[in-house]
Amino acid sequence: MSLTQKLINDGNAAVDEMLAGVIAAHPEHLWRPDNAPRAVIAKHGPRPGKVTLVVGGGSGHEPTFLGYVGKGLADAAAIGNVFASPPPQPAVDAALAANGGAGVLFLYGNYAGDVMNFDMAAELLEMEGVEARTVLTTDDIASAPRDQRGKRRGVAGNVFIFKAAGAAADMMLPLDEVERIARHANARTFTMGVALSSCSLPQTRRPSFDLPAGEMEIGMGIHGEPGVRRGPLRTANEVADEIMDAILAEMDAPRGARVAVLVNSLGATPLMELYILNARVAERLAAAGLTVHKTLVGPYCTSLDMAGASITIMHLDDELQRMIDHPCDCAMFRQG
Amino acid sequence: MSLTQKLINDGNAAVDEMLAGVIAAHPEHLWRPDNAPRAVIAKHGPRPGKVTLVVGGGSGHEPTFLGYVGKGLADAAAIGNVFASPPPQPAVDAALAANGGAGVLFLYGNYAGDVMNFDMAAELLEMEGVEARTVLTTDDIASAPRDQRGKRRGVAGNVFIFKAAGAAADMMLPLDEVERIARHANARTFTMGVALSSCSLPQTRRPSFDLPAGEMEIGMGIHGEPGVRRGPLRTANEVADEIMDAILAEMDAPRGARVAVLVNSLGATPLMELYILNARVAERLAAAGLTVHKTLVGPYCTSLDMAGASITIMHLDDELQRMIDHPCDCAMFRQG
Amino acid sequence: MEFTAEDAKGLFAAFAARMQAERDALCALDGVIGDADHGIAMEQGMNAAAEAAKTVEAGTLQDVFNAAAKAFLNAVGASSGPLYATAFLRAGKAAGARPSMTAGELRTVIVAMRDGIVQRGKAEPGQKTMLDAWAPAAQAAEAGADAEAIAAAARDGAEATRQMVATLGRAARLGDRSLGHPDPGAVSASMLVEEICRAMRG
């Protein structure tokens, strides 16, 4: 079988070359410590007395994670290989380079590898006298039943959850509060996605899984992990309905409640299709009596070159709305 | 042959459904006149005494064109069918809905269909007593030789050219000046792209052309028009070098000159690959003694679901730098 | 044989049916040297034109052509939109503000369409455009050729675009790579001419 079509040089060098390109493109927003090439730090944002928000995970989800490093959002990101949690060292480097002295919050998606590596990083930081806490994002409602929320994966909802925690930290709230708000944001954020094609890793350039034309994978993870089931490819409205049915049932928001919406591309799906999905999402939310406070549409949390999309709904309250509205200035996400 | 994988409902309704989703997502930025569903107008921006900048063209290039409608950039966009110039009416509607009374500048890519339709629109506007001028973008250096600049296509360079003209209009410069700056921006903007896969139209869901695995099309247009040649798929550095060789030769900027850079996805190519390209672009510019003033990386001017990328370099001078740095606030592009 | 306003509506219905049938083939031709949408434009445009023509009540030939022109343009845009809209406006003028004409006068409609396309698109024969089907058809019509011969002239003209290097429109940037492939606009044009000639024969 022929290799998948990619603009890369050496698959093993892809992450480091990407980071070089990111730093070259965004010198006003991002920098890297000399001896920590996999720690990306915000130029503005970190400051004395501020809780240090460190996000991170495997590469291949750009603009997640490094695109959300900046004033008002994350202070730093630890960058792993493609679809692989970073080892502890970059997480430690990131936390120390951005350390404001008010404690560190590690905020990242719930995956076995990430948990083990960030836990080791937290241990190393504690050894250096830096308080480190962890909040795991678990917004992928397709990845475990409702009563096992703690087992779920973190996917595109990261964007809203990071945003809320980043705003809390930027408001100089103490570590307890930033942690509480991160957990609160996670508890009210719900995502589900579908894949229309496989992604392929730059190192192998083979499809990660087989997905025949005419089929889709429902409940797809953001690493090409299989979802809940295969089914025939449906229309945008049918897909939006299936996802919205599941999210609305779980979210159980009263009429009149406000929400934030993210219609996300998994990589290869263009804006036209996302906005077609959003037209239906907006209809469904209106029918449920919910008010859309904010909508993001685009490639916010991707899976390399996978075709497909996810829908995230965050159930706002006054506090979360304030956090979501708070300004931020990142290389790949600006607001306010 | 099976249909390409897309999240759509009815191919013929795709553009209108997309627009519904855009308006639902961005009510703070965009609106449409009741009887002109294909005219998208900036909520903020248009105002008395201001030159009205109207962009437009076929759909399928999102966020071009409608994503660049907003304060500090375009006042309105006329939206065509997929890869098809809008007819004159939406262009007229767009111009009238955003009319500031200081004249209208139509700014769009140089394609036979767009020229005919916008020219008809300009005639209709003149009949209503509204002065309308036209500037065509011709940044695609692969589409005609250097001495036939006027025959070239307008592609991703649109982003910088629209930005410069939009800034000029936002500064309340008169129509002559806005037109001059648009032409000046176009003259100093150079783009070339490669395709790694075909796109497919929502109406047919067939690949627009055949591109065997292992090959790429060099000098690809943004509608799947064939480029200058086929060749084996090369590495990111080789692709960047081929494009940069061509652009640098044409641009002929003295050492010490400043440039703006856009590394653009044609739709399906993710950020990782774009940033890998940018790492090489930055190296090449540094080697040529040029200073990168600003870099944009992402899907800015796409061709539906085509895989591939283009590189645009704008050769700045003080005036263009001011225009490029001017703040803007569009649904899909914010700055300053 | 008469060609009435009702027949004109029928002609647009025939255009629409033909373009619907040929849509994917025309898109495939356009995909080779253009942007793969010509069949879509022609189908949408002719559907809209036929719809609009149908709703003209007790109108003249010109009314029908005018309604079709406007509908085609607004449904399509693209290159085909202004070209065919202008062609239909000219055709309507030629057919005139009268309820009917002889079927033979459809020759003047073909000529007028050619003229409208030239007026709008400024093409010359040999540039590998739809004009390379309309021009020989119009020449044959001007010479009084029969329906068969006019249709054949359009078909041969379309076929001859294979050997042309495009110098106008989207394919103009291709250089020699456009050689060997027919122009989609010329191919669809020859089909439209065929439909007109069918109407001429009654």
Place this chain on the structure above:
Amino acid sequence: MEFTAEDAKGLFAAFAARMQAERDALCALDGVIGDADHGIAMEQGMNAAAEAAKTVEAGTLQDVFNAAAKAFLNAVGASSGPLYATAFLRAGKAAGARPSMTAGELRTVIVAMRDGIVQRGKAEPGQKTMLDAWAPAAQAAEAGADAEAIAAAARDGAEATRQMVATLGRAARLGDRSLGHPDPGAVSASMLVEEICRAMRG
């Protein structure tokens, strides 16, 4: 037969060569129930481990294992990184701060690796993880089985993961859909055990 620090370096070189050879196959296995990168992680990790081991000068067995552990972790991250880094640290402790041991003592290395994996990953047998290869291998080693039998125990353990429903790691969200597919981490583990057993036989 002695197993020296140089032999330990050779063992890591053998791990690296084996993972390089099996990379794509392991990725394909991971693609079915995980994220398709297990072969990459193991190849990169073992390459780094072998490189780091090679540069240990006049060190003890423990020095070699420690260097490999650190290098593996930093090259890989992922799930495999902490699991194998911890396993190698425990293995180094078992092998000891001495220049060599008997080849038969590689049995304690296998047992220590299992313990390290359990310590770090908190898995239990039957959850469809690499532990399902390491645990039977360690049990056989503890019982004093010969190299052949230990390797067979690991292989059988890996094969048995086919019939398990994953409850840990990436595949845990698959439910019954993980049935019928072996766990990639268990398969690579059985390969590593094979390489250790080859070293045991000399």
